[in-house]
Amino acid sequence: MPCTLLFLAMLAAHAEPLQGHGPQDSITLLEPDIENMRLAWQTGIAQRRADWLAPALTALSIYYQLRGLAREGEAVMRAAADAATGWDASGVALATRASVERARFQNRLGQHWPAMQSAQAALKLAAACADRWAEGMAHVWWGEALWRLGKYDAARHNLDHAMTAAKDIDSTHIIGWVHHQLGIIDDIQGRYDAAHDHVQRACDAWRKLGNATTLSVSLNSLGLVCHHQGDLEAAQQFMEHALRLCEEIDNRHLQALLFNNLSIVATERGDYSGAQQHLQHGLELAIRSGNATGQAEMYNNLGRNALLQGHFGRAAEYHEQALQLSEQLGNRSTMATAMLNLAESKRELGDTQRAEALYRQALQIAQHDKLQRAECLVSIGLAELLADSDPRQARQLIASAASIAEALGNPDFIERARAIARALGTPADRTEKNRSA
Incomplete structure (x- = not known):
């Protein structure tokens, strides 16, 4: 029992540093004992020690996030939420936070409908234990799941609730996430000035908190907004800044996304070999971390790269993979992109009938989802x-x-x-x- 408490206390001690300028230092210190910490967590669950587990939960979740271990993170948070819900009041509080983190990991894994269910469960638990922070973050992850499924108005509704909770408890962390998510929605729907404003506000929040991990996330989104506005130079600068931060803090999940996004810029500049290298690195990281959304986006861009080089058959194969993955995920934005790209591949191969059908399907999604x-x-x-x-x-x-x-x-x-x-x-x-x- 003393060893269990010791290892969980070690985890808890790194909760704040992991959310600061140098989370990689904490990761380096935690890594040699991480197996002992995993075992200590399981022991704490078996012994119903919510008082030991709750302080360590944030650090454990961030470790999984930075290491790209979304599958394990989701499983650990699911087990904690299921077990602790039936304990005393401190157990309910633990289950609340675990449910919030579970929704986060489910979104990473492309499990957006289950993420909404986890967020709803977290909201019920949060109401029972008066946890306004958990309430706000549950609405954030619920909102993310909704926009990834193309339900933008509903997502905004959840994010409005999150902002209300954030202001009530003066949480810069939640405010940052709300602006980040709203910026993505505006970017997807072509409101670039509003998108830039929201994401810049998110960056301001992360700088205020000194959180390098979340800052890199929002810098990546700023790069995407600039790319969509046609400013490739600014897009590359923001993305490279984010990638440097990710490499410093060893954030493997976001590195995969940044390699994908940098490939888009390289492709548009005619640097096909550079784009291919970015995509291969990113795809390997996405597959290892179980990032299905990232895989779909990278197959889309591998196909686009092949298409621009005249390799139409190979392009169609990549785009078919992207479409299959995005359909499995229910991610309508990625689905529309895959249909568009596959239509162009099929058109180049002379299959105009299939190309027209794909164009019309993509147009229907794009118009419906704005x-x-x-x-x-x-x-x-x-x-x-x-x-x-x-x-x-x-x-x-x-x-x-x-x-x-x-x-x-x-x-x-x-x-x-x-x-x-x-x-x-x-x-x-x-x-x-x-x-x-």
């Missing part, structure tokens, strides 16, 4: 495909794409839409006239 960037790209692709067989519909599609491209302020999209409009015989300066009216 994915403006995806809708613009799909409309452009489908207009190109229909230019000869149905020029009237092609003109309608390209007019819609041009309008969205202007609203997004993306110069590449605007130029593509204008080029196709000229080829179709529609006024090339229509969007300029609309803008100046």
